[in-house]
Amino acid sequence: MSTDTQAPDTMTTPIMPSFDSGPTDRKLAIICSKGNLDMAYPGLILANAALGEGIETHLFFTFWGFDMINKKTMEHLKFSFVGNTAMHPPGHFGMYMPQTLGxxxxxxxxxxxxxxKQIAALDVPEVPxxxxxxxxxxxxxxxxxMSADMMNLVEDxxxxxVEGIISATDFIELTDGAQLLFI
Amino acid sequence: MPTTTIAGHQVEVNDEGFLTDPSQWDESLGAELAHMIGVDLTDKHWAIVKFLREDYAIMGETATLRRVSTQTGTAVKDLFTLFPVKPAKKMAYVSGLPKPKGCV
Structure with missing residues (x-):
């Protein structure tokens, strides 16, 4: 590629990242439907990344995902490797844990x-x-x-x-135009 | 690697425009970088920039937003106020560092 028709880089407008001045019109909605410790994190991490990019982000907690926002359970999410055939002892790839052990x-x-312990070692905070x-x-x-009604839970x-307990229809309305993830 | 000139400072940058050699940065350049992205640096901004520079020198990588918050005791909300919309990238840029690689 020839550049001899261009002025040298140093003479042109400074090369700088495009940060855009305002928020983007991109919107992300993540449905958090799981209450296991390992399944709580993907939604939280992706939401955090999106917010850092100035993207309007909505989390919708449903069914077991309520354990992530229920004051009584949010600190106590658990991880079990029963049913997770990918589980291996830390650092021992290729070695599998017998399911019955779990x-x-x-x-x-x-x-x-x-x-x-592994999550904390990366300085990633606990759920609350x-x-x-x-x-x-x-x-x-x-x-x-519906989840709140099933579990007899109220906003308190x-x-x-959490800004409110809303219906599925409300959620669909307020995430108009959003990209959506179901976790 | 492109070279660009910012207020008389000739610096190497990557394709996005982030400085690739932290040693080419000084405070006057930092002020200029901030000005270019519409941030007026106050003492609070400078404290963050100073932390990022020092932390990079020790850790060899740019602190994430969470690390900046926990290590400097600055609330995440305040970081979003100081460097609006894309705080982690903006503070790295002003500090003449690569954008952070960490997820959280």
Whole structure:
């Protein structure tokens, strides 16, 4: 490629990142439907990344995902490797944990503690603190009406950052034009 | 690697425009970079920039937004106020560092 018709780079307008002055019109909605520790994080991490890019982000908690915002459970999400054939001891790829082992008493507690330790080692916060961080970054959080009714939960039972308990229709309306992830 | 001139400073940048050699940065350039992206630097901004520079020198990578928040005791909300919309990238840019690689 010839550049001899151009002025040298140093003479042109400075090369600088395009940060855009205002928020983008991109919008992201993530439906969090799981209450396992390992399945709580993908939605939180992606929401955090989107918010850092100035993207309007909505989290909708439904069914087991309520455990992520229920004040009584949000600190105590668990991880079990029962049913997860990809589980291997940390650093031992190719070695698999017998599924029956996961069902033994105390094994969920142990697996949870191990996973929490690995997450903390990366300086990634636990779920309640993560939600705080997302709220501070401007994340919108919503709880599912049907799930709340099924579980007899009201707004006071939920993390303060949740803006409201809304119906599926409300959620569809307010995420008009959004990209959507179901987790 | 392209070279660009910013207020008389000739610096190497990547394709996006982030400085690739942190040693080519000084405070006057930082002020200029901030000006170019519409940020007026106050003492609070400078404290963050100073942390990012020092942390990079030790860790060898740019601090993520969370790391900046926890290490400097600055609320995430305030970081979004100081460097609006895309705080992690903007503070890295002003500090003459690569954009952060960490996820959180």
């Amino acid at each position: 069902g033994l008493p105390g094994m969920t507690h142990m697996a949870t503690a191990m996973m929490k 603190e993560f939600l705080e961080m997302l709220a501070a970054s401007g994340c919108h959080m919503w709880a599912c009406r 039972d939920l993390y303060e950052g």
